[in-house]
Amino acid sequence: MGKHGAGKIIETEQRNKYSGSDRKKVMKKENFREFISNSYSKSKQVSTQRNSGSRSRKINSVDRNDFDYRDFEYGDKNQIPQKSDDSNILCGRNPIREALRSGRDLEKLLVQKGELSSTALEIVRTARENKVFVQEVDKRHLDAIAPNHQGLIAYASAYKYFTVDEILEEAKERNESPFIVILDGITDPHNLGAIIRTAECTGVHGVILPQHRSVGLTPSAVKSSAGAIEHIKVARVTNLNRVIEDLKRKGIWIYAMTMSGQDFEAFDYQDGTAIVVGSEGDGLSRLTEEKCDITVSLPMKGVLDSLNASVAAGVMMYKVFCSRRLK
Numbered sequence: 023m024g025k026h027g028a029g030k031i032i033e034t035e036q037r038n039k040y041s042g043s044d045r046k047k048v049m050k051k052e053n054f055r056e057f058i059s060n061s062y063s064k065s066k067q068v069s070t071q072r073n074s075g076s077r078s079r080k081i082n083s084v085d086r087n088d089f090d091y092r093d094f095e096y097g098d099k100n101q102i103p104q105k106s107d108d109s110n111i112l113c114g115r116n117p118i119r120e121a122l123r124s125g126r127d128l129e130k131l132l133v134q135k136g137e138l139s140s141t142a143l144e145i146v147r148t149a150r151e152n153k154v155f156v157q158e159v160d161k162r163h164l165d166a167i168a169p170n171h172q173g174l175i176a177y178a179s180a181y182k183y184f185t186v187d188e189i190l191e192e193a194k195e196r197n198e199s200p201f202i203v204i205l206d207g208i209t210d211p212h213n214l215g216a217i218i219r220t221a222e223c224t225g226v227h228g229v230i231l232p233q234h235r236s237v238g239l240t241p242s243a244v245k246s247s248a249g250a251i252e253h254i255k256v257a258r259v260t261n262l263n264r265v266i267e268d269l270k271r272k273g274i275w276i277y278a279m280t281m282s283g284q285d286f287e288a289f290d291y292q293d294g295t296a297i298v299v300g301s302e303g304d305g306l307s308r309l310t311e312e313k314c315d316i317t318v319s320l321p322m323k324g325v326l327d328s329l330n331a332s333v334a335a336g337v338m339m340y341k342v343f344c345s346r347r348l349k
Contacts, residue, residue, distance in 0.1 A: 110241055112176040113168045115141050119148070127179035127258075128154045129238040134161050134173035142173055149176075153260055155234055181239040184255040186265055189228030190272070192255055193294075196227070200274055200294040201342060204230045206262060206310050207301030208331060211237045215246020216332035217299070222250035224343035229254065230296075232262040266313045269296055276314040278306055279338060281328065283317030291342040299335045 110129075112118050121128060122145065131149045135158045138146065149156055154176075164171045193200040203221050208214050214237050221229055237243060238258060244251050259265050266276055274294035277286075298314055300306035311317065320329065320337055329337070 110178045110180050111168055112178055113170060113174070114172045115145060115174060118174055118176045119145050121176065121178060122148045122152060122154075125152075127183050127239075128152070129177040129179055129240065130154065131156045132164060132167075132175045132177075133158050134164055134171075135159065136161075136173075138173065145174060153233060177240070179239045180241045180244040181251050181256070183239065183258045184228065186228075186230060186257050186259065186268070189230070189255050189257055193227040198225070198227070199292065199346075200269075200272075200296070201226050201346075202228055202230060202269070202274070202296040203335065203339065204262065204266070204276075204296055204298045205236065205335075206232065206298055206306050207235050207304070208299070209235070209237050210302055210331075211240050211243035212246045213237075213302065213330070213332040214239075214243040215248070215251075217335045218243070218247040218254060218256065219250040220332070220336040220339050222247075222254045224339040225346075226254065226339060229256045230262070230265060231256065231258045233258050233260050263310055263313050266296075266298070266310070269294075270313075270315065275316065277338075278311050278314035278317045279334060280306060280311065280317045280319055283319040286318040286320055286338060286341055289316070289318070289345075291345045295342055297335070297338050297342065299331055299338075302331045 112121055112128075118128075118131070119141075128149065131146065131154050133142070133146055133156060146156055161173075164173070164175055167175055189202060190200055201224075203217065203226050205214070205217065208217070208231075214231075218229055231238065239251070239256060270276060272294070274296050275291075276296050276298060277289070277291075278298045279286075279300065298306060298310065300310075318338075320334060322328075328334070
């Protein structure tokens with residue numbers, strides 16, 4: 023092949039480097055944060071040609087509705103949040119204020135850093151009084167989620183929360199010993215949805231979540247539950263350890279799932295039972311584990327020493343379900 027022919031090939035390869043589907047591959051390899059930053063500074067659409075230029079399509083540099091605040095909270099603080107269902111996003115002062123007045127469950131309130139207006143300060147104060155988690159973020163993070171945010175963005179729960187007392191009342195109405203699942207820091211909505219689905223299938227009376235450092239009933243979690251959320255109660259509490267103490271006083275045995283507990287087969291779970299499942303990465307917090315009555319573990323045979331949080335919770339729930347069913 024001649025020199026000029028080789029030059030044309032190289033030129034063609036360079037020209038096609040960022041075209042069509044190859045663009046996605048390049049984005050995965052490049053620094054994502056730098057890509058987002060550059061996209062914002064340009065604030066324009068990128069046009070690419072497909073199939074010899076006979077057909078074209080426009081690609082938005084940044085889709086502002088495709089972000090989830092939880093990816094920012096639990097991941098890299100400098101990274102723009104990732105894709106989310108925007109059906110639970112409330113933007114601006116008036117929608118958020120009315121949601122708070124109506125008693126609607128809010129997962130979180132994001133507030134722009136800096137000086138706030140008197141109206142915004144009132145909203146933040148009301149949110150804190152209603153035990154909504156409030157976090158200050160840079161303006162660019164709010165811009166990434168939605169335009170015209172007026173310095174405030176709230177995430178509404180995709181489903182209604184219940185109380186712990188309502189969960190216990192559910193067990194009483196069924197004339198059964200309480201069976202509760204407590205989640206200590208589950209942050210993946212798909213794991214939460216899977217746990218809720220298994221809980222409904224195994225006769226769990228309710229699931230308890232902490233308000234902070236945990237995923238809530240987001241649209242993704244509700245969708246992952248495959249409809250189970252319609253048939254089981256989920257409570258959200260500000261102090262998980264205090265709830266554990268209260269349940270113990272009511273005669274409920276608290277079983278913590280750990281890596282070094284007793285064999286989970288050693289108990290029959292006939293009395294009131296609550297199983298506590300830790301976060302995907304760190305497991306149970308030290309204080310929460312100390313508050314539990316008994317630590318239990320699942321036996322392992324393979325090279326890996328742990329299961330996915332939702333899988334481990336499912337195995338444990340079915341153990342309780344089968345123990346009670348056989349008695």
